[in-house]
Amino acid sequence: MSIRTLLAAASLAALAASAQAEVKVGMITTLSGGGASLGIDTRDGFLLAMQKAGRDDVEVIVEDDQQKPDVAVQIADKMIQSEKVDILTGIVWSNLAMAVVPAATAQGKFYLSTNAAPAQLAGKGCNPNYFAVSYQNDNLHEAAGAYAKSEGFTKPFIMAPNYPAGQDSLNGFKRFYGGELAGEVYTKLGQTDYASEIAQIRASGADSIFFFLPGGMGISFLKQFADSGVDLPVMGPAFSFDQNILQAVGDAALGVKNGSNWSKDLDNEANAAFVSGFEEAYGRLPSLYAAYGYDTANLLLSALDKAEPSDAEAFRAALKEAAFDSVRGEFSFDTNQHPIQDIYIREVIQEGDVFTNKIVATALEDRSSAYVEECSMK
Amino acid sequence: MSPILLAEQVLNGLQSGVMLFLMAAGLTLIFGVMGLINLAHGALYMVGAFAAATVAGLTGSFLLALVAALAAAAAAGALVETLVIRRLYARDHLDQVLATFALILIFSEGTRWVFGSFPLYLDVPDALSGTVTLPGGIAYPLYRLALIVIGIAVALGLWWLNSRTRLGIRIRAGENDREMIAALGVDISKLYTLVFALGAGLAGLAGALVGAIQSVQVGMGEPVLILAFVVIVIGGIGSIRGALIGALLVGLTDTLGGVLLPELFRLFIDPASAATAGSAFASMAIYVLMAAVLVWRPTGLFGGRA
Numbered sequence: 001m002s003i004r005t006l007l008a009a010a011s012l013a014a015l016a017a018s019a020q021a022e023v024k025v026g027m028i029t030t031l032s033g034g035g036a037s038l039g040i041d042t043r044d045g046f047l048l049a050m051q052k053a054g055r056d057d058v059e060v061i062v063e064d065d066q067q068k069p070d071v072a073v074q075i076a077d078k079m080i081q082s083e084k085v086d087i088l089t090g091i092v093w094s095n096l097a098m099a100v101v102p103a104a105t106a107q108g109k110f111y112l113s114t115n116a117a118p119a120q121l122a123g124k125g126c127n128p129n130y131f132a133v134s135y136q137n138d139n140l141h142e143a144a145g146a147y148a149k150s151e152g153f154t155k156p157f158i159m160a161p162n163y164p165a166g167q168d169s170l171n172g173f174k175r176f177y178g179g180e181l182a183g184e185v186y187t188k189l190g191q192t193d194y195a196s197e198i199a200q201i202r203a204s205g206a207d208s209i210f211f212f213l214p215g216g217m218g219i220s221f222l223k224q225f226a227d228s229g230v231d232l233p234v235m236g237p238a239f240s241f242d243q244n245i246l247q248a249v250g251d252a253a254l255g256v257k258n259g260s261n262w263s264k265d266l267d268n269e270a271n272a273a274f275v276s277g278f279e280e281a282y283g284r285l286p287s288l289y290a291a292y293g294y295d296t297a298n299l300l301l302s303a304l305d306k307a308e309p310s311d312a313e314a315f316r317a318a319l320k321e322a323a324f325d326s327v328r329g330e331f332s333f334d335t336n337q338h339p340i341q342d343i344y345i346r347e348v349i350q351e352g353d354v355f356t357n358k359i360v361a362t363a364l365e366d367r368s369s370a371y372v373e374e375c376s377m378k
Numbered sequence: 379m380s381p382i383l384l385a386e387q388v389l390n391g392l393q394s395g396v397m398l399f400l401m402a403a404g405l406t407l408i409f410g411v412m413g414l415i416n417l418a419h420g421a422l423y424m425v426g427a428f429a430a431a432t433v434a435g436l437t438g439s440f441l442l443a444l445v446a447a448l449a450a451a452a453a454a455g456a457l458v459e460t461l462v463i464r465r466l467y468a469r470d471h472l473d474q475v476l477a478t479f480a481l482i483l484i485f486s487e488g489t490r491w492v493f494g495s496f497p498l499y500l501d502v503p504d505a506l507s508g509t510v511t512l513p514g515g516i517a518y519p520l521y522r523l524a525l526i527v528i529g530i531a532v533a534l535g536l537w538w539l540n541s542r543t544r545l546g547i548r549i550r551a552g553e554n555d556r557e558m559i560a561a562l563g564v565d566i567s568k569l570y571t572l573v574f575a576l577g578a579g580l581a582g583l584a585g586a587l588v589g590a591i592q593s594v595q596v597g598m599g600e601p602v603l604i605l606a607f608v609v610i611v612i613g614g615i616g617s618i619r620g621a622l623i624g625a626l627l628v629g630l631t632d633t634l635g636g637v638l639l640p641e642l643f644r645l646f647i648d649p650a651s652a653a654t655a656g657s658a659f660a661s662m663a664i665y666v667l668m669a670a671v672l673v674w675r676p677t678g679l680f681g682g683r684a
Contacts (some may be wrong), residue, residue, distance in 0.1 A: 032487070033597050156604050162657045184649065185640070186657040188599055192592045195390035195522065196633045199398040202517075203383045216593030219497055227502055227519050229509035248497035358578060 022057040023299065023309060026079035026102065027090035027305035027334070028072050029114075034124040037213055037244045039064070039291050043116050044282055045274075045293030047089070053301050061085065067092075069099040076100045080107055086309035087112060088156055089296055094118040094137060094165045107130040110319070111307060112231045112300060114292045116313065117338060119161045119168055123371030126336045129312070131319055133299055136338045136369030137165060140237035141172030143259030143343040143363035144210055148177045148235060151365075155182040156235075157206035159197060163184035169212035169237065173283065175370065182206035187213070194221045198228045208233045213240055220249050226252035238357075241348055242287040246355035253348045253355065261343045262291040262328050267347070270325035285356060290325050298324040334368040336375035343367050386516050387637050388630065393522045395629025400584035401607040402621040403536055403579025410616025411552045411573050414463060415471050417478040419581050419606065420599025421485035425502065426582025427450040427589035427598060428489055431500040440503035444534045444586050451582020452575040454485075454518055459574040473481025482600070490596050497595040500586075525587055532580065533622050540618060549573060553616055605632075608664055614681025623679055628664050635663035 027046065030039035030334060043062055050060060061083055074089060077173070079085045088104050089112045091097045097116035104111050105127040117132035148156050156179060158173055160166035182204040185197055201209060209232055212223050218240030228294035238260030246253055264275050264285060274294050278286040286294075304326035307314035322332050332340050343364040346357035413446050429450035434443035458481060466474045501507075506521040540546040548569055551559040560566045585599065592598070609628050613620025640656025647655065671679060 032490070035597070036490070037497075040495055050523060073421065136641075153684050161656060162661075167654070184653050188657065188661045189637075192588075192601065193390075193394055194600075195393065195519075196387055196637050199383055199386045199390065205379060208586055211424060216595050216598070217594075219593035220591065223501065223593075224519075227507055227591065229519070230515055246494045248499050249596075252501075287616050 010334065011274075017235075023059070023087070023304060024083060024085040025058060025060045025172050026083060026085035026088045027060055028065050028079070028088065028096075029062070029090035030067045030092050031062075035067045035092060038115070038215070038287075039090070041244070041287045041290040042090055042092060042293040045278065045286060045290030046114065046297045047293075048278055048290075049294045049297035049301070050347055051281075053297075055301065056113075058301075058304065060168065062090070065091070065096060067307050068097070069096050072096040072100050072304030073103070076104055077179045080109060085302065086110065089300075090114055091116055092294075095163075097121070098131050101130055102127070108312065110312075112296050112319075113364065114296045115289060117372055118164065122336050122378075123374030124371050126257065126371075126375035126377055127318060128337075128377060130337060131299075131333065132338045133296040134339070135220070135341070135343075136371065138175070138370055139261065139343055139367060140239070140259040141169045141210075141212060142176045142367070142370075143253050143345060144235045144237060144257070145173040145176035145178075146363045147257060147345045147361065148173070148208060148210065150178065151233075151378070152207040153206075153233070154179060155204075155206050156208045157182045157185075157201050157204055158209050158213040159185045159187060159209070161189040161191070161217065163189045166212060172370075176364075184284050187217075191217060192220045197221075198225055198230060199227050201232070202228070202230050206232060210235045212237055213242070215239075215245070219245055222249045222252045222256075228280070235259075238262075238288055238346065241346070242289065242356060243285045243356065244287055246348060246357075247378050250355065251350075254350060256348045257360070257364060258346050258348070258357070259343060260288060260346050260357070261339075262288045263344060263346050263357050265358050266327065266344075268295050268325075268327070268329045268331060271327040271329075274327045288342075295324070295326050295328065295331075298326070327342065330366075334372055335377050336372050337377070338369045340368045382472060382514060382516055385514060386518060387633055389516070389518055389522070389526070391630035391633035392626065393529075393629070394633060395626035396526055397584055397588050398605055398609055398629055399529055399603070399622050399625035400532060400580045400587075401606040402613070402625050403532075403618055404580040405606050406613070406616055406621045407549070407573055407611040407616060408577045409610065411549055411672055412463075412467055412570055414467065415474050416463070416577075417603065418481035418485065418601030419456065419577070420453045420601075421482050422476070422581040422598035422668055423585035424485065424489060424576040424596065425454050426585030427500065427594045428493060428498065429582065430582065430586030430589055431594045432493075432500040434500055437497075440506075440590070443500070444457055444583065447582045447586030448579045449586070452579035454582075456571050456575040457579020458578075459571050463574065464570070467570075486596050493596075495596065497593050499592050500589045502590045521591065528587065532583075534575070536618055545572070549563050605664070608668050610678075612668050612678055614675075614678030617680035620680030627667065631663050631667050632660075635660040640661070 063075045073159045087110045092115045094116040094190045110129050113132040115134050117136045200260035234256045236258050238258045241258045241351045305319040309315045345361040345363050347360045426447035430447040433446040502521045509517045510520050542555040609624040613624030639660045643652035643656040
């Protein structure tokens with residue numbers, strides 16, 4: 001066989017492969033390091049929806065960003081340049097999203113966010129090719145703020161790490177709480193010991209605590225807080241109380257109220273199918289990251305039914321319709337292409353051996369985001 | 379700020395200092411005796427925490443968990459020393475850094491392979507949970523007091539080992555002149571394995587003790603490793619006494635800086651930006667301390683060699 005026939009055969013095979021997968025989705029997410037559990041759930045939720053749909057014309061390429069912005073940028077470049085993906089998705093962290101999303105949308109690619117949705121991309125930096133399927137970063141903190149106000153707390157002590165999402169968090173809380181604070185503390189990002197903050201809380205005369213400490217930081221704080229003898233109501237966004245973290249915290253998290261736009265006990269058909277399907281496929285309960293991944297994949301599939309990504313106008317219009325059954329119930333996009341949705345307050349409970357959440361109140365109805373007006377898309 | 383709050387913060391600083399000492403003591407011993415920069419020390423801390431979480435989960439006994447942490451980390455240390463580190467003593471520091479960095483990756487992904495990516499559960503034992511009221515009316519968590527006591531006990535034990543036992547004499551001799559003690563008939567490679575295992579065991583113990591009040595997860599050792607390096611640079615490389623003083627200084631600076639600097643900034647600017655600016659400066663405080671110590675004494679507080 002000559003080299004020429006070999007080449008011809010190879011290119012034929014390549015053609016056949018590309019004919020099979022008409023749409024390529026590049027998923028960049030965190031699969032190693034301390035933040036891996038978030039990315040793994042995002043991926044598993046997304047792939048579950050793909051698998052259920054049973055479509056062989058969509059190819060999903062998953063790569064690990066190691067929670068590093070430079071790595072995420074390299075992967076995005078590779079996916080756009082050599083893999084020729086049509087759509088990017090999957091980034092968990094806001095700083096990584098800021099490094100990848102503006103460049104990708106500028107090159108005409110679609111980006112569907114499964115989690116991170118920083119203020120910049122919801123306001124002045126909004127883009128017709130960028131859709132946040134999860135929330136806007138401030139939303140869950142706003143819900144906690146609204147809850148604090150409705151509960152009549154008058155002196156909450158609020159705390160977050162000193163980085164952009166942490167500052168957004170405390171601003172989001174204050175936007176809907178609006179009252180007096182017992183204290184406002186910024187901790188170090190990645191801090192593991194909170195003895196000094198707990199001492200400040202004790203001395204401040206606070207009547208409640210709001211904190212945003214994602215990942216291991218939240219586990220450390222809750223364990224130390226439970227052991228400190230300070231007995232105050234605790235609030236936070238759902239990130240510190242997701243399904244995977246709760247098991248490591250144990251009793252210490254019981255009773256904590258947290259703002260979330262999803263919970264496994266949300267009563268709708270899509271959610272019931274998602275929760276049971278996820279448990280069956282992976283042998284564990286889904287977290288909210290998995291719910292966002294699942295919704296994002298279903299949104300994508302609903303748009304693909306109507307248009308091809310190559311026809312950007314039509315595809316964008318199809319995405320905007322949000323014609324899919326969200327596990328969060330009612331779901332639509334505002335003009336800045338961030339969700340309008342209800343945001344709830346959940347309470348951490350114990351079911352048998354498993355720690356999980358249940359919804360106790362609706363904090364904000366049909367909440368959009370604080371930055372809609374700043375976005376030029378109308 | 380009230381005196382009670384200040385006293386409580388000093389205790390917190392002491393507590394984080396003595397736990398840092400457990401990490402730094404092993405690191406400085408290994409560097410002092412073998413001249414080896416061991417980046418994988420944080421991985422051994424993680425091994426200790428995971429071993430403790432596993433054993434505590436199986437048996438429900440915290441004491442057994444601590445023993446397991448010590449044993450698992452020491453065994454991992456001895457294994458790594460004989461398989462990998464032994465080949466690196468004669469190489470320069472860059473090779474050591476590369477090889478021990480590779481060990482971090484192997485330990486991290488290996489741990490993820492065995493235990494999965496989700497944090498494990500390890501909690502304070504019932505007997506040590508809750509708070510005690512100290513003289514002056516300070517309500518302080520009992521477990522943290524226990525950590526201070528254990529840390530001081532380990533420091534005394536190391537001092538005794540180093541200055542009163544035959545092993546200590548050999549360790550000190552090894553620091554001063556490797557060739558000579560080999561020539562005197564001491565089995566240097568066995569001594570190295572022993573010192574490495576001792577350092578590793580201390581790191582594992584620290585991991586288990588701290589793991590009970592923090593998050594037991596892959597990669598938990600690396601942030602502590604950085605602090606431990608700051609400690610041994612401040613204390614003087616190779617000096618256990620330096621490691622103790624350095625660890626206490628770093629613990630106190632870190633804790634009190636985080637509390638006092640935002641208060642200080644509040645005197646000049648509005649509270650919200652004081653909180654941001656103060657905590658930004660507080661995270662720099664230990665590095666400023668390190669720089670200041672190095673300007674004053676370039677080899678660290680107790681560093682012998684120039």
